[in-house]
Amino acid sequence: MPRIGELQAPAEAREALARARQRVALVPDLLIEARRIVNTVTAGWHGRRKRGIGENFWQFRPYVDGESVSRIDWRRSARDDHTYIRDREWEAAHTVWLWADMSGSMLYKSTLASVSKQARALVLALAAAELLSRSGERIGWLGLTDPFSARNGAERIASQLAHASALPDRPDLSGIRRFCDVVLIGDFLDPVEETLAWLDVLARNGVRAHLIEVADPAEETFPYAGRTEFTDPESGDRLTAGRAEMLAADYRHLYVARREELAAHAKRHDWSFTVNHTDRPASEALVRLHAALSTAGGYPMGARI
Secondary structure (H helix, E strand, O other): OOOOOHHHHOHHHHHHHHHHHHHHHHHHHHHHHHHHHHHOOOOOOOOOOOOOOOOEEEEEEOOOOOOOOEEOHHHOOOOOOOOOEEEOOOOOEEEEEEEEEOOOHHOOOOOOOOOOOOHHHHHHHHHHHHHHHHHHEEEEEEOOOOOOOOHHHHHHHEEEEEHHHOOOOOOOOOOOOHHHHHHHHEEOOOOHHHHHHHHHHHOOOOOOOEEEEEEHHHHHOOOOOOOEEEEEOOOOEEEEOHHHHHOOOOOHHHHHHHHHHHHHHHHHHOOOEEEEHHHHHHHHHHHHHHHHHHHOOOOOOOOOO
16 A cells, blocks of 8 residues: 555656666566576676786787796797797776666566566666676666676676666766766667767767667567557557557558667767567677677677667
């Protein structure tokens, strides 16, 4: 039963409180799921594969006059007539900002999907946090935490998410500076002009972004027919269609056009863009994100658009 104070609160505040409670209930199980997903994709995970100071072996290469003799690998050099240096992998910490959309539209889950868009977005964000933390990167959640480096990074972020009373629908991106990466996960169903305007500050600041669009299969296929009532989950506006199937062609055209414009914008700025459907494994998007973060260009091959 709702408390008296909740009944007196504005409808918008009550809705935000309900979403927060739902998020709190989801987070512990999603953290476990995120770790399970990470364990399935960690084979072959490496850092950014640059020569430098670190503990992990990278490669053998011929010794060059002037280099420190202490770096010579005498065992390898003894195999033939050459002298070899044992290079180690570069392990400088890098900051990656994470964010998942927690707005009302993310609660949607059709009968064609196994999870809601919110659950999938949170799993992907926590899995990314786990993967990045294990590799020694600095991570932070936009609008919630400062960047930090810790092996239990996903757990720390999960705890912060569980105790946050409210999260902004769109965080301020102006504080992110060059040489950082930012991972943004959501359905991106707002008018594409608004989304691009929001992202524009990242392009101006030279920040590399990675966009993961979470989509319910029903949002693409529009499997509705006959008299159907549609409700906007954020504004509450309703639309009743006498023959919903008559809207399908125009809807699909607009839906695909929005995605293509967003993907083209990402490609112009050398950002990565991928789509993860809620009837498909979350690991697919995590593998693509891993590839994008590990490459200089940042645009993953095989991204589904």
